[in-house]
Amino acid sequence: MQTRSGIAVSPGVAIGEALLFGSEGFQIPQRFVSVDAVESEVGRFRAAIEAVSIGLEENQRVASERLGDEYAAIFGAHRMMLRDKKLIGEIEGLIRTKCFSPEFAASRVLRNYAKVFQNLGNPYLAERAADVFDLEKRLLRALLGEKRPELSHITEHVVILAHNLTPSETAGLDPEFVLGFATEVGGRTSHTAILAGALEIPAVVGIGNFLADVSPGELVIIDGGRGEVIIDPDEATLEKYRVSLESRKQENARLAELHELPAITPDGVRVHVMGNIEFPQEVEHCTERGADGVGLYRTEFLYLGARTEPTEEDHYNAYCRVLESMSDRPVVIRTLDLGADKVPASGASFYEVDNPALGLRSIRLSLRDTPQFKIQLRAILRAAVHGDVRIMFPLVTTLLELRKAKMILGDVMEDLDDARIDFNRDVPIGMMVEVPAAVMLADEFAREVDFFSIGTNDLIQYALAVDRGDPNVSSLYRAGDPSILRLIQMVVDAANRHGINVTVCGQMSSDPRFIPLLVGMGLRTLSVTPISIPEVKDIIRHVSVGQAEEIARHALALDIARDVENYLRGELSRIHPEHSPVD
Amino acid sequence: MKGENGLHLVPCSQIAQCAGGFDCEIRILKGDRAVDASNIFDLMSLNAGQGCQLELQATGPGSDEAVDSLAKLFESDFQGHVKRAD
Numbered sequence: 001m002q003t004r005s006g007i008a009v010s011p012g013v014a015i016g017e018a019l020l021f022g023s024e025g026f027q028i029p030q031r032f033v034s035v036d037a038v039e040s041e042v043g044r045f046r047a048a049i050e051a052v053s054i055g056l057e058e059n060q061r062v063a064s065e066r067l068g069d070e071y072a073a074i075f076g077a078h079r080m081m082l083r084d085k086k087l088i089g090e091i092e093g094l095i096r097t098k099c100f101s102p103e104f105a106a107s108r109v110l111r112n113y114a115k116v117f118q119n120l121g122n123p124y125l126a127e128r129a130a131d132v133f134d135l136e137k138r139l140l141r142a143l144l145g146e147k148r149p150e151l152s153h154i155t156e157h158v159v160i161l162a163h164n165l166t167p168s169e170t171a172g173l174d175p176e177f178v179l180g181f182a183t184e185v186g187g188r189t190s191h192t193a194i195l196a197g198a199l200e201i202p203a204v205v206g207i208g209n210f211l212a213d214v215s216p217g218e219l220v221i222i223d224g225g226r227g228e229v230i231i232d233p234d235e236a237t238l239e240k241y242r243v244s245l246e247s248r249k250q251e252n253a254r255l256a257e258l259h260e261l262p263a264i265t266p267d268g269v270r271v272h273v274m275g276n277i278e279f280p281q282e283v284e285h286c287t288e289r290g291a292d293g294v295g296l297y298r299t300e301f302l303y304l305g306a307r308t309e310p311t312e313e314d315h316y317n318a319y320c321r322v323l324e325s326m327s328d329r330p331v332v333i334r335t336l337d338l339g340a341d342k343v344p345a346s347g348a349s350f351y352e353v354d355n356p357a358l359g360l361r362s363i364r365l366s367l368r369d370t371p372q373f374k375i376q377l378r379a380i381l382r383a384a385v386h387g388d389v390r391i392m393f394p395l396v397t398t399l400l401e402l403r404k405a406k407m408i409l410g411d412v413m414e415d416l417d418d419a420r421i422d423f424n425r426d427v428p429i430g431m432m433v434e435v436p437a438a439v440m441l442a443d444e445f446a447r448e449v450d451f452f453s454i455g456t457n458d459l460i461q462y463a464l465a466v467d468r469g470d471p472n473v474s475s476l477y478r479a480g481d482p483s484i485l486r487l488i489q490m491v492v493d494a495a496n497r498h499g500i501n502v503t504v505c506g507q508m509s510s511d512p513r514f515i516p517l518l519v520g521m522g523l524r525t526l527s528v529t530p531i532s533i534p535e536v537k538d539i540i541r542h543v544s545v546g547q548a549e550e551i552a553r554h555a556l557a558l559d560i561a562r563d564v565e566n567y568l569r570g571e572l573s574r575i576h577p578e579h580s581p582v583d
Numbered sequence: 584m585k586g587e588n589g590l591h592l593v594p595c596s597q598i599a600q601c602a603g604g605f606d607c608e609i610r611i612l613k614g615d616r617a618v619d620a621s622n623i624f625d626l627m628s629l630n631a632g633q634g635c636q637l638e639l640q641a642t643g644p645g646s647d648e649a650v651d652s653l654a655k656l657f658e659s660d661f662q663g664h665v666k667r668a669d
Binding site: 073074076077079080081084085086087113116117120121122124125128131 | 588589591592593595596599600619621622623624625627628630632
């Protein structure tokens with residue numbers, strides 16, 4: 001048994017047989033061939049060169065017809081590389097003298113060339129390494145025949161272990177068969193990580209080199225909550241995980257019965273439980289669990305996923321997709337919240353500052369880059385014809401920022417009017433409350449917006465001056481800190497004084513312990529991770545508003561985070577023993 | 584080198600293809616580094632950017648013709664010579 005740790009990006013447990021993918025998605029079956037087989041292996045290699053060459057010729061012909069010779073020349077160049085005498089000589093040399101398999105020899109030689117290109121210090125040539133990798137892929141495909149499993153065509157239960165998965169490969173994974181995955185590279189905010197969460201597949205990334213320690217088909221456990229991969233587990237470990245998987249299954253089956261039931265407290269108060277989404281496809285995770293709407297539609301993926309800035313139609317189509325699935329339920333679209341930990345692939349230089357969380361990000365960026373901001377606003381206003389859309393501005397800190405954003409929205413409406421384009425001019429406008437300054441001015445803000453949404457993730461980080469991504473201080477990051485509770489109470493009170501709606505959309509509202517507290521503090525709308533919707537509803541259906549208010553009163557009187565959290569944990573297990581959170 | 588991207592993938596393939604059609608030995612030099620003009624990988628690893636001075640050398644049968652053909656490729660900045668490899 002061997003345990004390797006990485007970054008936990010998508011919770012859950014997966015137990016299954018390992019399906020291995022090397023750096024470029026191929027499994028090289030064997031590195032060496034027997035001495036007697038050398039000549040037949042060389043013959044196999046030459047046949048592969050022929051096959052790839054024919055394929056490239058065909059590509060060249062098609063590209064030439066469709067795009068012109070200029071583009072087709074690339075494939076001609078690939079053929080020249082493939083037929084390079086020195087290259088072929090080197091690969092055959094390795095097969096003959098070292099008994100390398102053609103796959104291993106070709107991969108090694110081509111990778112050496114790619115490395116040379118990458119190390120020349122010339123960005124253009126460094127990119128050509130991709131051409132070499134492409135050639136390697138083609139050669140391996142020809143050598144391995146159709147044995148390579150397409151990730152999207154997996155039809156057996158497996159756990160995927162890979163050097164890396166591209167976002168498109170991840171998006172194509174079928175959660176029915178792919179029980180979980182683990183990769184050597186990747187970070188918390190990589191697209192692959194975000195997608196894993198959206199697909200609800202247990203996943204661990206950034207483990208570092210570990211593929212060499214696993215054999216194909218070996219039993220592995222992926223613990224997406226702890227960020228661990230256990231290779232060849234012993235009987236006791238396996239049993240422990242099987243039990244936890246089974247109890248999770250039973251719990252899910254029980255919660256599934258809640259999908260159609262509304263979140264109503266035993267004393268008859270309706271609480272709206274909405275879903276937080278990032279990708280349009282996630283809307284189904286919300287609807288199937290009976291969400292009351294989408295309380296936070298993050299739109300960063302439109303920017304992060306693409307190489308070029310998204311067009312108005314890209315925005316519009318994504319929004320319409322979500323609205324269609326939600327029919328008449330509300331969808332709160334948050335405008336661009338880029339910056340800090342979310343940086344687009346194009347990586348403009350202003351992102352590289354010492355303190356990005358306090359830098360040019362989010363609404364500040366939108367107010368600076370108004371043309372891009374207007375494109376998004378146009379798309380939202382147009383899409384709003386098809387459903388109950390609300391616009392939300394992130395990271396608003398001063399009233400001037402809010403007014404500027406609203407003014408730009410007004411300009412966009414005028415433009416649409418002038419162009420006689422159909423749109424909805426009565427879209428409610430709200431703001432995220434996630435900066436302590438905005439909490440202090442909540443009464444002033446409440447006069448100028450239609451709703452508040454409390455973003456606890458950033459509010460906690462700014463109020464407690466803690467970067468939760470920094471392991472040295474992450475233990476100080478506590479949603480249960482009394483200061484956080486009071487900040488939230490201030491926002492709720494201000495909203496109530498001015499008769500506007502208020503939601504909590506941070507991770508705090510997906511944490512079972514905090515549900516009774518938030519209801520007791522007066523919140524009637526919560527927006528949570530889709531997977532948490534049934535659990536949140538379940539708790540609400542077990543706690544009366546009277547009880548919740550009592551819990552809130554008691555919690556607000558405590559003066560350290562640990563006491564608050566312990567108290568809330570105790571109350572939760574009293575209200576609903578099955579939700580006692582596991583640590 | 585006139586082209587913006589210098590001696591990039593497509594020019595290298597054209598040079599290698601052209602050089603491969605002659606029996607003589609053709610080398611391209613950048614400073615004191617020389618590579619076989621018929622080897623596309625070596626040509627690219629010359630890392631010859633725009634404005635870079637290169638020298639052509641050929642020895643053996645047909646070397647004059649070979650240098651002429653290659654010089655034309657460079658002069659035309661690899662335009663209009665996008666031949667399909669046969």
